[in-house]
Amino acid sequence: MAAKLKKGDKVVVLAGKDKGKQGEIAAVMPKDNKAIVEGVNVAIRHTRQSQNSQGGRVPKAMPIDLSNLALMDKDGKATRVGFRMEDGKKVRFAKTTGDVI
DSSP: OOOSSOTTOEEEEOSSTTTTOEEEEEEEETTTTEEEETTSSEEEEEEOOOSSOOOEEEEEEOOEEGGGEEEEOTTSOEEOEEEEEETTEEEEEETTTOOBO
16 A cells, blocks of 8 residues: 655644644654654653763653644645556545655
């Protein structure tokens, strides 16, 4: 099955403590049905000091379920994703505007 959301997509959070926040997808984990979005679902992780790093309290973006994310169209609104064939290729398009993503 083709991916509706991919790395680099601008998304908006639909549910949870970060509802309404926007960000860019940094990584997608299709097996777990989750994605990591920059600046969303951030947790504090305590790390030990090492030769390479300072250590201390480090903010880290945690995975968020794909069902809680929606793609943003060019107007900055949440939209659903559809698929269609154009010139023999399968392309993603925004359901609100009909524009190819």
